[in-house]
Amino acid sequence: MLADCDENGNIDPDEIEKKITNKTRAIMITHMWGVPCNMDKIQEIAKKNNFLLFEDFSHAHFAKYKDKFVGSFGDVSACSIQGQKTLTGGEGGILTTNSDEHYYRSLLFGHYNKRCVQEIPSDHPLKKFSITGMGLKQRIHPVSAAIADEQMDTIFDKIEIRRKFAKKIIRELEGVKGIRIPKIESHVEPSWYAFIFQYVPEELGGLPRDLFYKALVSEGCLDLDIPSSTCPLNLLSLFQNPKELYPSYEDKVQYSKGDFPNAEKFYQNILKIPVWSNEEDLSIIQQYIDAIKKVSENHMELIEYLKGGIKMKELNEEKQNNFLNELLTLAGNEGIDKVVVGAVIKNGEKILLLERPKDDFMGGINELPSGNMEKEETLRDALIRELKEETNLDLKSFLKYLGSFDYLSGSGKKTRQYNFLIDVIENGEIKLTEHNNFIWAEKENEAFKKVTDSVKKVLDKV
Numbered sequence: 504m505l506a507d508c509d510e511n512g513n514i515d516p517d518e519i520e521k522k523i524t525n526k527t528r529a530i531m532i533t534h535m536w537g538v539p540c541n542m543d544k545i546q547e548i549a550k551k552n553n554f555l556l557f558e559d560f561s562h563a564h565f566a567k568y569k570d571k572f573v574g575s576f577g578d579v580s581a582c583s584i585q586g587q588k589t590l591t592g593g594e595g596g597i598l599t600t601n602s603d604e605h606y607y608r609s610l611l612f613g614h615y616n617k618r619c620v621q622e623i624p625s626d627h628p629l630k631k632f633s634i635t636g637m638g639l640k641q642r643i644h645p646v647s648a649a650i651a652d653e654q655m656d657t658i659f660d661k662i663e664i665r666r667k668f669a670k671k672i673i674r675e676l677e678g679v680k681g682i683r684i685p686k687i688e689s690h691v692e693p694s695w696y697a698f699i700f701q702y703v704p705e706e707l708g709g710l711p712r713d714l715f716y717k718a719l720v721s722e723g724c725l726d727l728d729i730p731s732s733t734c735p736l737n738l739l740s741l742f743q744n745p746k747e748l749y750p751s752y753e754d755k756v757q758y759s760k761g762d763f764p765n766a767e768k769f770y771q772n773i774l775k776i777p778v779w780s781n782e783e784d785l786s787i788i789q790q791y792i793d794a795i796k797k798v799s800e801n802h803m804e805l806i807e808y809l810k811g812g813i814k815m816k817e818l819n820e821e822k823q824n825n826f827l828n829e830l831l832t833l834a835g836n837e838g839i840d841k842v843v844v845g846a847v848i849k850n851g852e853k854i855l856l857l858e859r860p861k862d863d864f865m866g867g868i869n870e871l872p873s874g875n876m877e878k879e880e881t882l883r884d885a886l887i888r889e890l891k892e893e894t895n896l897d898l899k900s901f902l903k904y905l906g907s908f909d910y911l912s913g914s915g916k917k918t919r920q921y922n923f924l925i926d927v928i929e930n931g932e933i934k935l936t937e938h939n940n941f942i943w944a945e946k947e948n949e950a951f952k953k954v955t956d957s958v959k960k961v962l963d964k965v
C-alpha cells in the first residue's frame with residue numbers, strides 16, 4: 504500500500520495510519536531529497552503496531568533526525584551509492600541493521616559462498632544456505648566500494664557546506680512570492696541531496712510553472728530542473744498495471760492518477776536545484792537566489808508576454824519560432840487536445856472577417872481566418888496553410904501575438920485558438936473555399952455583431 508505525502512514530499516505519518524490493514528507487517532519510508540521523515544511519529548506507529556520499519560536513505564546519507572543518523576532508525580535500512588548520490592561508488596549500495604537475524608538474511612540475499620560461509624554462525628538455521636545464498640548475487644563491485652570508502656574522509660565537510668548553502672537559500676528565499684521552500688524543523692539536519700521547492704502559480708498571477716522555469720533558465724539557472732522520473736509512484740505503469748510484468752499481482756495493486764492528491768500536487772509544482780558542495784560555488788548559489796527573486800518580482804512582464812503584449816515583429820524568426828513552440832508546450836501542459844490558429848489581417852482600420860456557412864458548427868457567425876493545426880506542423884506552418892486554404896492569401900510576417908481563448912470543439916475536444924496579427928503579401932486576391940462571404944469591416948460595423956465574444960476580446964488588442 505502506498506501512502507500520501509506531507510508538505511515536504513515525505514511520507515505523511517497520518518496517511519500511513521489510514522492505510523493499515525490486518526495484512527500490514529512493515530512500514531517502508533524514503534527520506535526524500537535528503538530531508539528526514541517525521542521519525543518520532545513513524546517510529547511510534549511501527550512500535551504500537553509491532554511493524555518492522557525499513558528506511559531508504561539513498562537521498563539522505565548522513566542526514567540527522569534529533570541528532571541520530573537516518574538509516575539507523577529502521578530494523579533494516581538501505582541506501583544507494585549510485586553515481587548521483589552524495590556518497591557514491593558509481594554503482595552499489597549500503598545496508599545497515601542492528602539485528603543479527605536480518606543481517607544473516609541480507610547476506611544470503613546479496614552474496615553466496617564466501618562471506619555467507621565466513622559470517623553466518625555454524626549453529627544458525629540459515630547456515631545451510633551459505634553456499635548458494637538465495638540464488639542471487641547482488642553485491643557491490645569492490646572497486647565501487649573502495650571509491651565510496653575513499654570519500655568518507657571528506658564527505659562530512661561537503662555535507663556541512665551543503666547545509667550552509669541550503670540555510671542561505673532558505674534565509675534569502677523565505678517569503679519570496681511564488682515559491683514555497685521546505686519547512687525544516689530545528690531537530691532536523693538534512694543532507695540536501697537537492698534543494699526542492701514548490702512553485703505557487705496563484706501567487707504570480709497564474710503564470711505557468713513552465714514559463715517560470717524557462718525564465719529562470721534564461722537568467723542562467725541552467726541546472727534548475729523539473730524532476731520527471733521521481734514522480735508519485737501511482738503515476739507509473741508498474742503501479743498502474745503491474746500484472747503485465749507480474750501476473751500474480753492481478754487485482755492486487757492497481758493505482759491510478761488522482762489516488763494521492765498531495766503527492767500529485769507536490770509533483771505538479773516541484774522545482775529542484777542542486778546544492779553545491781564546494782566553498783567556491785557560493786557565487787552560483789547567489790546567482791540562483793537572485794534570479795528567483797528577479798523572476799518573482801517581474802512576473803507581470805511574463806504574464807503580459809503570454810497575454811499578448813509581445814510584439815512579434817521585433818523578434819527574429821528563430822525567436823518567433825521559440826515563442827510559438829512555447830505556446831504549444833503550454834497548451835500541452837494544460838491538457839489541450841486541439842490547437843487552432845487564427846489570423847487578424849488589417850487593411851487600414853478594417854479587419855478581414857469570414858462568414859461561416861449557415862449549416863456549419865456555429866453557422867452564420869463572422870470569424871477570423873482560422874483552422875486546426877495538423878500533426879507534425881508548427882504553428883507557423885499551420886497559419887500559412889490555413890490562410891492559403893481559406894483565403895488564398897500568403898503570410899508575409901507575424902506582427903503581434905494577440906492571446907488565446909479556449910472552447911470545446913463540435914466533437915467535444917478541449918481546443919485552444921492562438922491568434923496573431925499578421926501582414927499578408929500585397930496584391931493577393933481573396934478566394935474563399937470554406938466560407939460564404941468575406942467582409943473588410945471596421946470595429947463599429949454591423950458585421951462585428953456576428954463575431955463571438957472571444958474573438959472580440961482578441962480584436963480589442965489590435
Ligand SMILES: Cc1ncc(COP(=O)(O)O)c(C=O)c1O
Nearest residue numbers: 533559561562583584585595596
Ligand atoms: C530513493 C532511492 N531509492 C533507491 C534507488 C535505487 O538505487 P540503485 O540505482 O542503486 O539501485 C534510488 C536511485 O536513484 C533512489 O533515489
